[in-house]
Amino acid sequence: MAYVSESGEFRRDTRYLHGDWGPEPGRYRLIVSRACPWASRAIIVRELLGLQDVLSMGVCGPVHDEDSWTFDLDPGGVDPVLGVPRLKDAYPDGYDRGITVPAIVDLTTGEVVNNDYPSLTLRLSTEWQRYHREGAPDLYPEPLREEMDEVMQLVFHDVNNGVYRCGFAGDQDAYEKAYAQLWDRLDWLEDRLSSRRFLMGDAITEADVRLFTTLVRFDAVYHSHFKCNRQKLTEMPVLWRYARELFQTPGFGDTVDFDHIKRHYYVVQKDLNPTGIVPLGPDLSGWSA
Numbered sequence: 001m002a003y004v005s006e007s008g009e010f011r012r013d014t015r016y017l018h019g020d021w022g023p024e025p026g027r028y029r030l031i032v033s034r035a036c037p038w039a040s041r042a043i044i045v046r047e048l049l050g051l052q053d054v055l056s057m058g059v060c061g062p063v064h065d066e067d068s069w070t071f072d073l074d075p076g077g078v079d080p081v082l083g084v085p086r087l088k089d090a091y092p093d094g095y096d097r098g099i100t101v102p103a104i105v106d107l108t109t110g111e112v113v114n115n116d117y118p119s120l121t122l123r124l125s126t127e128w129q130r131y132h133r134e135g136a137p138d139l140y141p142e143p144l145r146e147e148m149d150e151v152m153q154l155v156f157h158d159v160n161n162g163v164y165r166c167g168f169a170g171d172q173d174a175y176e177k178a179y180a181q182l183w184d185r186l187d188w189l190e191d192r193l194s195s196r197r198f199l200m201g202d203a204i205t206e207a208d209v210r211l212f213t214t215l216v217r218f219d220a221v222y223h224s225h226f227k228c229n230r231q232k233l234t235e236m237p238v239l240w241r242y243a244r245e246l247f248q249t250p251g252f253g254d255t256v257d258f259d260h261i262k263r264h265y266y267v268v269q270k271d272l273n274p275t276g277i278v279p280l281g282p283d284l285s286g287w288s289a
Contacts, residue, residue: 008174010165015097019113021104023128025054029081031090031103031112033069034257035062035264037160037213038117042102044209045121047251050133055124060087060101062260063267068099082110118156121206139206151199152207158185160214167226167272175227183230190238198242208246215243216256219282221265225272234286247287258284 021028030046032039046055058079060069068088071079078085088099091112104114114120125140140148162182169175189211192199199207218233234240247253266278
């Protein structure tokens with residue numbers, strides 16, 4: 001597998017497009033998939049900040065080939081704004097890396113200018129403030145940024161990317177190392193959230209958005225498909241309480257599509273699930289109960 005290093009560890013390609021894009025209403029289009037946890041961050045932040053009228057959004061279907069995400073959910077299989085059937089068609093000529101979501105397309109050129117998901121949502125919080133809805137949360141409060149950055153980096157390495165490091169490990173040692181780091185961090189999060197409502201205190205921040213997109217996929221996919229099976233999320237009382245509260249907060253659960261999530265992982269990742277069979281379980285009704 002090309003994404004596995006010689007040591008057997010999963011290696012994520014982080015060579016993103018870093019083209020400039022500023023707070024200009026109507027100029028850019030956010031391209032996402034509800035299946036992708038990295039894109040889900042952008043969907044949630046756009047909703048929480050109330051940017052729907054100034055930043056349009058195109059949604060790719062959950063199943064794609066090795067070539068590109070596609071707009072198969074739209075009539076005729078073509079994005080109604082970009083006028084293309086595949087996200088690859090909007091990437092610059094000569095681009096030789098992964099066709100990833102989320103992506104920002106400049107509508108003046110029809111090209112993707114930025115797919116750097118770690119910074120994308122932070123820019124929406126800080127650079128697009130004048131367009132936030134009245135009463136929108138401060139998702140990246142300045143007094144907390146240093147601690148937030150540390151927490152978000154730990155969560156990224158051990159949890160967000162940690163589940164992938166388990167699922168795509170190339171050998172037993174790499175898997176066991178990633179598995180241990182994942183569960184050590186989840187135990188750490190269980191302890192941290194036992195004394196506070198959200199990761200940074202009493203208010204939702206970007207740190208919660210980033211953790212949520214992994215937790216909401218945990219029992220549906222990562223527990224079995226990625227062999228992260230020490231416990232289910234529902235068996236960790238603090239994290240389960242926390243994740244369910246976020247799910248029931250407008251902007252979170254109403255942007256989640258469990259069918260898209262399951263079909264993406266189990267159908268697309270044929271190296272892990274060669275048959276493409278999508279499991280019927282688990283029972284996910286507890287999220288909204």
